[in-house]
Every structure is written in C-alpha cells, then in structure tokens.
Amino acid sequence: MRPPGAGSWQIRALPLLLAAAAMLLSGCGSSASPRGAPPIPGELAAQARPIGRGARFQLPVGGAVLGACRPELGPREGVHVEVFAANRVVLIPAGIGTMAPRELLRGRVRGTRCYGALVTLDPTGLVLVRRGRDLSLSALFRSWGQPLSRRRLGPFAAAPPAQVAVFVDGRRWRGRPAAVPLRRHAEIVVEVGPHVPPHSFYAFPPGS
DSSP, rough: OOOOOOTHHHHHHHHHHHHHHHHHSSSSOOOOOTTOOOOOOOOHHOOOOOOOOOOBBBOOOOOOSSSOOOOSSSEEEEEEEEEETEEEEEBBBTTTEEEEEEETTTEEEEEEEEEOEEEEESSTTTTEEEOOOBHHHHHHHHHHHHHBBSSTTTEEEEEOOOOEEEEEEEEOOOGGGGGBBBOTEEEEEEEESSOOOSSSSSOOOOOO
C-alpha cells in the first residue's frame, strides 16, 4: 500500500474538521449551541440534520473502481456531495474508488492498493476527481454501488409523485440526477423525502 502523495494532508485536514463541526450541528438536530460556543447561524441550523442510524443510512462501498487504478493519488479536483433521505444524513463512505486492501486510520483511508478516477478518502462527502476526467454523479453512485434515478436514491424510493431532488450550488437541478457533472468545487445536494434546505457552498481544502 502507498499513502497519498505529497501535500495530501491539505486534502485531509479541513474535511475532518468540517465533519466534526457538522456532527456538532446535526448530532441532536437542535439549533442550540454548546455552552460557551458562539450561536449557530439560523441558516446553518435550518440545514442541519442528524446522521441516520442503521444500515440504510451507512452504506458500505460495493461498486467497481472506475478508470485506471493507479498506485498514487495524483492531482485531484474536489467536489462536495451531500445526501439526505427521510430527513436524515446518509453518509458517503470512505474508500469509494479505491481497491482493497485499504489501510484506515480513524475512519480515513491513509493507504490502498490503488486509486481510481474518483475517490473518497473520508466520510465527509468530499469527492476527489482525477484532473482531466469528465465525470457525472452517476459515476460516484456506480463506484459506491448504489442506484440513483429520478425515483430512487440508494435504498430509498421517492413516493409518487415526488422525485429525487438535486441542488447544485444551492440551485435546483432540473435534469436527471445521474447527469449532474462533477465540476471542480461544486456543492451538490441530493435528497429524497422531506425537503432539506441545501447548502450553496463548501469550504474546500487548499489544493483541491
């Protein structure tokens, strides 16, 4: 196994801090701040949801590695994807687009046999796309091993006449969910069930 290349600590550090902050926001589903902490802005509180419990909300990696699987991570561009179902967060797992065996440290991939065209190294929703690749949301879900259509989001189905909703940078995407392009620094929210106000931006780590 080889660890990610030089400078990869920059890709790792900020998402982990953001994940911790997100858990503080979403853990109890409340807008209250911890004692002594600054108040949570109303907009962020409205967007916060608890992480779903059980197998349907914490799905393992089950798809194929897409593209050439290389021993080094190489230059990547970051895309952030959030998934909500039944008013809960569905975790996007670490290890999508990597080939076993994987070396994990505190839930994060620190080494693997090789890296595909898109990968997730931690469960924060940060998707790292190999530079020069033109991929869509269908590629992420295919590599994850989960279905994505107008009616289905992983194991969750939209109750007719509702459909799976997608937002890109806070704006509603009107095409097929699978066709959303994974463009650099896009903030993509995919949801089914009660509407969750989407984030319009994400603080990407330097170098992504």
